[in-house]
Amino acid sequence: MSEILVLVDHVDGVVRKTTTELLTIARRLGEPSAVFVGSGYEQAKDTLVAFGAQKVYLLEEPELTEHLVAPKAEALAQLAERCQPAAILLTSSPEGKEIAGRLAIKLSSGLVTDVVDVVPGPDGSPVTTQSVFAGNYTVQARVTRGTPILTVKPNAATPETAPAQPVEEKAAVTISDAAKAARIVERAPRTQTGRPELTEAAIVVSGGRGVGSADSFALIEGLADALGGAVGASRAAVDSGWYPHAYQVGQTGKTVSPQLYVAAGISGAIQHRAGMQTSKTIAVVNKDPEAPIFEMADFGVVGDLHKVVPQATEEINQRKG
Ligand SMILES: Cc1cc2nc3c(=O)[nH]c(=O)nc-3n(C[C@H](O)[C@H](O)[C@H](O)COP(=O)(O)OP(=O)(O)OC[C@H]3O[C@@H](n4cnc5c(N)ncnc54)[C@H](O)[C@@H]3O)c2cc1C
Incomplete structure (x- = not known):
């Protein structure tokens, strides 16, 4: 079965619900492989296992989290060139979309953003649904070039568990100096309201x-x-x-x-x-x-x-x- 890369969206290992949705969608298309960037994997592991990740690529180079999105896009591109996935899924957040755009250029691949549903087409490749012009039109699209890269909106799928025994692989990547041009100098946690996201x-x-x-x-x-x-x-x-x-x-x-x-x-x-x-x-x-x-x-x-x-x-x- 073809491999589907899912970039894990997490904060210090706390996996966001959107990633469980992506893993659920990835299982429709093939075998999900989670790409975990940064620290906190031990905490994230249970969720990734529960939602069916067959493989986890661990990208632990500090440069990946010390800089803005460019290193992540480079790392994903190197990983994709190595494992030739059938699709790459990211969360449709500002960061997810920026990584996806950079990745699409690096891989010369088609990109569909703000997807609200994904199903396998007759040949197994993903057919996406987008809701456009303020929800007045529904668009169905298929990537015709390279590796389909999709950013998926929150709540596009109901997360379904499918426990798996993932293979873990530390993936080494090299980050160019150009990708390290913008460094994160400070992080401040958002004020907690105690309410759900x-x-x-x-x-x-x-x-x-x-x-x-x-x-x-x-x-x-x-x-x-x-x-x-x-x-x-x-x-x-x-x-x-x-x-x-x-x-x-x-x-x-x-x-x-x-x-x-x-x-x-x-x-x-x-x-x-x-x-x-x-x-x-x-x-x-x-x-x-x-x-x-x-x-x-x-x-x-x-x-x-x-x-x-x-x-x-x-x-x-x-x-x-
Ligand atoms: C490009 C573009 C993007 C936009 N994006 C967004 C967006 O993301 N989100 C968004 O919300 N809007 C967006 N808008 C704005 C949108 O068009 C509306 O102007 C906006 O949603 C109106 O907000 P509202 O319903 O709170 O205000 P109003 O349209 O002014 O409605 C207020 C309502 O409150 C009712 N009301 C007043 N007093 C009371 C009371 N005491 N008790 C009960 N009811 C009362 C009134 O009867 C009225 O129905 C966008 C507009 C454009 C052009």
């Missing part, structure tokens, strides 16, 4: 312009905490300075696909929908019964969110006892 959360509660102020976002946070969910925001709320851009949901923000998406004070513009329309259940609070967001709601409340959201939070907290 937005793109990985099973429940997301988002607030829009209707929230009215930065202070009132406490209502959205309160409901998110009662539900054990993450907080999101519309661009209008972010542009107003009420919530950081890292939490923006939509075309120019994050894509989420939770079990439950709660939209409070959000009108439902197409650019917002692009980031949340694949949510399994959508609940809406909006004072305007004509707001377009109601068209996609499974459950809608017409009312002032400043009254509805605290009531809902209180009720949920009471039921939790």
